[in-house]
Amino acid sequence: MYFTKMHGLGNDYIYVNGITEHIREPERLAVRLSDRHFGVGADGLILILPSRRADFRMEIYNADGSRAEMCGNGIRCLAKYVYDRGLMKKKELIIETDAGMRRLRLETDEEDKISQVTVDMGYPIFQADKIPIISEHTRVVQEPISIRHMEYRMTGVSMGNPHAVVWVNSVKRLDLAQIGPEFEYHGRFPRRVNVEFAQVVDREHIIVRVWERGAGETLACGTGACAVAAAGVLNDLTERHVTVKLKGGELSVLWDEADGKIYMTGPAVTVYDGIVTV
Numbered sequence: 001m002y003f004t005k006m007h008g009l010g011n012d013y014i015y016v017n018g019i020t021e022h023i024r025e026p027e028r029l030a031v032r033l034s035d036r037h038f039g040v041g042a043d044g045l046i047l048i049l050p051s052r053r054a055d056f057r058m059e060i061y062n063a064d065g066s067r068a069e070m071c072g073n074g075i076r077c078l079a080k081y082v083y084d085r086g087l088m089k090k091k092e093l094i095i096e097t098d099a100g101m102r103r104l105r106l107e108t109d110e111e112d113k114i115s116q117v118t119v120d121m122g123y124p125i126f127q128a129d130k131i132p133i134i135s136e137h138t139r140v141v142q143e144p145i146s147i148r149h150m151e152y153r154m155t156g157v158s159m160g161n162p163h164a165v166v167w168v169n170s171v172k173r174l175d176l177a178q179i180g181p182e183f184e185y186h187g188r189f190p191r192r193v194n195v196e197f198a199q200v201v202d203r204e205h206i207i208v209r210v211w212e213r214g215a216g217e218t219l220a221c222g223t224g225a226c227a228v229a230a231a232g233v234l235n236d237l238t239e240r241h242v243t244v245k246l247k248g249g250e251l252s253v254l255w256d257e258a259d260g261k262i263y264m265t266g267p268a269v270t271v272y273d274g275i276v277t278v
Ligand SMILES: N[C@@H](CCC[C@H](N)C(=O)O)C(=O)O
Pocket: 011, 060, 062, 067, 068, 069, 070, 071, 072, 073, 074, 161, 162, 194, 212, 213, 214, 215, 218, 220, 221, 222, 223, 224
């Protein structure tokens, strides 16, 4: 099976062209290939598939084999994948995801190399039952949650996939390996959760560490950065246009007042092409 390893800010995925490759049991394949010791090594597997309603369809499998609705870093890389291979030569494209249609715009340099990709990430969803988060309130805004005898305050956001944003004074000394799984599998998240620990630097800059559902701590999360940006506005901590600094680099995120949608801009990188026996 031919594959390509790509990353957005170190959030790395194995990309397989599902138009030419016949993929059986993608959940199991994701687990096997994502293993960093016995496999290729990645945060998950992304399949590029045909779509009747859009240019392509994206299917995401986390490293543990679970299916995710949307992936912000992954979708930028998917756009690069199809553009660089000439599967599509437009600089504007629409990708169908399990979270709905996403519109993307590619920026290229004078050598036709992609420098940045902007994604229309859609509307942030705050309704607790739609995220989903179990709560007595319609929205989860700075609600207490107890983890390992510590009380945290979380704001719930769906970017097509579920996120809990926790504001902290510093992201440095957090033991994510301990608290991450406790959030992810907490009973208040019926479909598990991605959790972002966010530190406000000033009203336009945020530092974030992410524990991803199905993948653990990753170097970056596109949907997570958008969830943090939305929570920052909701909690009146930040402006609508922010730079989100993650372990693997920076994303620019705008929650547009005009249309209510979130726009995320960042890089997409190819690491290498490979062949694996499956
Ligand atoms: N890293 C991604 C999100 C991938 C899916 C996530 N782990 C989930 O299960 O929802 C991103 O860049 O958005």
